[in-house]
Amino acid sequence: MRFLLLLLLALLQVSLTDYLIRNPDFYQLDAYTWESGEFREMRLGEAVAGSAALDMDELTAAMIDHDYDLTGEKTIPSDRFRESLLLRRRPEDYRKLKQAYETVFCDLRYFPVPASSRAGTPDVTYADGWMERRTYGGERGHEGCDIMGDQRPRGFYPVVSISEGTVEKAGWLEKGGWRIGIRTSSGLYIYYAHLERYARDWQEGDKVSAGQLLGFMGDSGYSAVPGTTGNFDVHLHVGMYLRTDHFRELSVNPYWILRYLEKFRLKYDY
Ligand SMILES: [Zn+2]
Structure with missing residues (x-):
């Protein structure tokens, strides 16, 4: 049977x-x-x-x-x-x-904002805002995920590198403000925008290790004038881009990737 x-x-x-x-x-x-x-x-x-x-x-x-x-x-x-x-x-x-x-x-190691070891520090928040409407610089969809740190002033929350990699872009960008773009060895481009300041004077080609302090969360951007702040709430914009057969930069939604990374979070005293 x-x-x-x-x-x-x-x-x-x-x-x-x-x-x-x-x-x-x-x-x-x-x-x-x-x-x-x-x-x-x-x-x-x-x-x-x-x-x-x-x-x-x-x-x-x-x-x-x-x-x-x-x-x-x-x-x-x-x-x-x-x-x-x-x-x-x-x-x-x-x-x-x-x-x-x-x-x-494959190269992702840490959530980009470390947890605070001090009691009473409000944690950052974020939601899936993929392709939400944005209008600065023309009508477009939001290519990324915003980690909000608006319970504290600009410069309060540290921002660390999600992965190891190489600095591909740094400096002022009209939409992104003080931004840094890091290419992982697998080829993913991770874009961190609206920083208040950098942890050091990043140059193209600099090597970055996973978890290394990149800078501090801010509200810079939405202006051609370098250093402009205050055009929106304090947050870290995270973008992720792939090179593909047909696209030089194909953006993907970082929301669930960040959710996955929450388990791997550094702890900082701030
Ligand atoms: Zn954003």
Whole structure:
């Protein structure tokens, strides 16, 4: 009896594989998936935020299987069968998508604002503000996540590097104010904007280690005049960009990535 049941299960699995391979639209995966709006939204959810370590094959397979939306998931469904299926059907597309997730996650170490060791210090807050409407410098969508520190004056909250990497840009930018852009060794560009001041005189090419103090949170920017402050509440804008086949800078939503990083938070005395 048990043997017959196992045989039946085995046959069902074979026919399911057969069906899936013959129906290329069954899974949302094509050559542009890893540059699509669905990918950029990074709707990773509690499943990723709660993970201590991420398996990129599981993550890639789960995201494809859930239409790039794990926001309702508490655990990442682990399914080696599905993963091998995706690999067999579209190996190049699967590889690129997985590589994109690796670029995003592999070098990330710390949440960019350390926790305060002093009782009574209000913590920073943030929400998913991806693609919210912004109007300064023209109508556009918000390409990043704002970590608010408006309970304290500019210059209060330290900002540390999420990853190791190399300084690619530093100095004044009209929209970003005092900003710093760091390229990780995997190729992710992390952009920190609106600083009050830098921890040191950063130059292009400087090496940065994960957790190193970059500067302090502020409200600089929204002006062509360097040093302008006060045009919005004190916050740290975090942007994340990838180089892809078709885009020099493809922005992805940092919200769930920051949620994932909350587990890895330095403690500073401030
Ligand atoms: Zn922002």
